[in-house]
Amino acid sequence: MSESQANLKRIREEIGRAVVGQRDLVEGLLTGLLSGGHVLVEGVPGLAKTTAVRALAGALGLGFGRIQFTPDLLPGDLIGTPIFLPAQGEFEVRRGPIFTPVLLADEINRAPAKVQSALLEAMQEGQVTIGEESFPLPSPFFVMATQNPVELEGTYPLPEAQVDRFLLKVLVPYPDEAEEREIVVRDSGETPTIQAVVGAPEVADLIRGAREIHVAESVSDYAVRLVRATRQPEAAGAKLGIEGNEKAVVLGASPRASVFLVRAARARAFLEGRDFATPHDVKRVAPDVLRHRITLGYEAEADGITPDAIVAAVLDAVDTP
Secondary structure, three states: OOHHHHHHHHHHHHHHOOOOOOHHHHHHHHHHHHHOOOEEEEOOOOOOHHHHHHHHHHHHOOOEEEEEOOOOOOHHHHHEEEEEEOOOOEEEEEEOOOOOOEEEEEOHHHOOHHHHHHHHHHHHHOEEEEOOEEEEOOOOOEEEEEEOOOOOOOOOOOOHHHHOOOOEEEEOOOOOHHHHHHHHHHOOOOOOOOOOOOOHHHHHHHHHHHHOOEEOHHHHHHHHHHHHHHHOOOOOOOOOOOOOHHHOEEEOOOHHHHHHHHHHHHHHHHHOOOOEEOHHHHHHHHHHHHHHHOEEOHHHHHOOOOHHHHHHHHHHHOOOO
16 A cells, blocks of 8 residues: 555544544545645534544644634634734734634635635635735645535525635535444544644645546546536436426536546545546546536426436436546
């Protein structure tokens, strides 16, 4: 076993001390981190979303910060603000909680547009602007944002521009019966102490290793064809089970999705210990990469069509190399 795979095994095992099951969530977080992207997580409360990202940060030996997003949150509460020092007669910038390698943006859709804009710059540029100065964020900088799919009162829909910046959108289901029993058996009223099993240099090596995974031209071409098919599923021969497929999708995935799909496929191959990505890797990450980039038309929503259904139909319609 290579050193990278040994480190990944230790990271998974350490996270498993705090999180029961939720393999797709853990793999999604690792995929996002290795791809240099951010992850949007959707699930009802109580499914270990916060526990998972806190355990990931602890196992990686990186700093961790959590921000509870609320309607009265201000951009300065997130990124920081200039403070006037009377004794010195000058302003000093007090940095906000965003200056941390691993950031949990809890219930992100409860924050107003100004806060969303401040986070958007951080996610895209790796820096924030306070006053007239720009400040670089730590490297790596990884955001995991959560949102509740049920409770809508007091929430603000995320702008399309910000949703598109998330590499993945992971849906967190309820645990199965065996996992839920294990959760109850493990409960002692105390949170397990997570040990750092790697450090910043090892994390940088893992990210670099994922970027070096070979992607054949046929695989990248397949990713592009999948993304383009989300814009006009009827032209790709996707069977959606409704009349007028041309009205199913108002807005498909952007070229950024093609880039992210290949990045995520590289990370998935790396997580499985291979030095090359396959069409199967693209297929596995496609739902998480594409579901939040598809805007449905009224007719599709009325007929119960979901973005996941569009992605599944496209995967069936586009020929696999």
